[in-house]
Amino acid sequence: MDTPLIVTKSPITRKEVHLFYQMDRELFCFLIFKLNRDVTQSLLVMALWLWFEKVGCHNLIKKISFLPGTLINALVNEAVTCLQFLEMDDRNIPIGGGLPLTKIIIQKEISLHMFNLKRYTSVTGIKIVLNQICARIFNDILQIVLKRQNTIVTQGTASRTHTANIPLTLPGFPHPLFGTFDLSPTIENINLSDERIWIEKRPYDDDDDATTDDDRSMFLTFSRGFPVSEMEVRCLFTTNYGDCLQSLTMGGNKNQGEQPLFAVMILKMVELVDQILMGKRVSKLQINGKHIWARKYEPRV
Structure with a gap:
């Protein structure tokens, strides 16, 4: 058409x-x-x-x-x-x-x-x-x-x-x-x-309100005993994927000095989710000798 x-x-x-x-x-x-x-x-x-x-x-x-x-x-x-x-x-x-x-x-x-x-x-x-x-x-x-x-x-x-x-x-x-x-x-x-x-073009644009935060969210997990900082997470993804982060929320109670064991990351484009996973259910990444596992975030119904 x-x-x-x-x-x-x-x-x-x-x-x-x-x-x-x-x-x-x-x-x-x-x-x-x-x-x-x-x-x-x-x-x-x-x-x-x-x-x-x-x-x-x-x-x-x-x-x-x-x-x-x-x-x-x-x-x-x-x-x-x-x-x-x-x-x-x-x-x-x-x-x-x-x-x-x-x-x-x-x-x-x-x-x-x-x-x-x-x-x-x-x-x-x-x-x-x-x-x-x-x-x-x-x-x-x-x-x-x-x-x-x-x-x-x-x-x-x-x-x-x-x-x-x-x-x-x-x-x-x-x-x-x-x-x-x-x-x-x-x-x-x-x-x-x-x-x-x-509109005779793509059915949506990544910078408009067509995609939801859930569409562009990923769940990250870290290894206990190998603390990963928010700065390290940001550095890992911006180095590999450019200006890709909309928001990053680290898990754990900072007031009690708990090591974050997970994080929820919202990306700016849904295509980045596929780039990170490369067809796999879970992608294993690494920064400063510490492992980060990334998968698509699935909100609870």
Whole structure:
């Protein structure tokens, strides 16, 4: 979707948004109604493909839309493989990279190895596309599908009126990777100049409010008996990754003279998390002969 837009200050309507994303909406419907794919799975696949478009795979949705159904179904299977791969702790990459058809369609080097090295960048990008684009352009379709499913489930045990009052929920959400999903976003009366879904570039910028502190946080641990100072931690990461720290909080009770055994670090860009981990769950670093273990910070729910 490379059509340039003239940004104005006039409010937009739901119809205009749907028209702009007509091809994306038609492909989403094709996955659900023609290929009979699961609605949640189809939504995540569309989020992945839209993220691909935003990071350089131009016109991907258009290319996929013109393919026969059997090839589209095969591409969906590869997309599902990507999404499942991101959820795995032990990630084994098959010979050839595991995404042969996707590689042909996008005409770029792509494999599960890329998702291994850029796991948190990918997760954050897909999550943002899911909530800031998909939630708005597929909302009415999701409402129809979920209401129909609720009607089928409750048929014979509840009236239509009662069924209509059942709160709609999207199966699988909150998602372990992508968090919550809003089934009723408001898009009317939003200025084009402020509306993220009209921006034809990356789905988010690292210096804006699209990524959260949790997206960019890491948990550090230190060895007992080998005290590591805050200055040493800052020196280690700024020397290797430049001006990367947003904040650093050392653990332990300073008033009681306790040795910090852990720290929580918030980085300025989510890509830095992947650079530090290099595809591993835990990265082992060293400064002044003392070890520091770094892993992605996972906040308690």
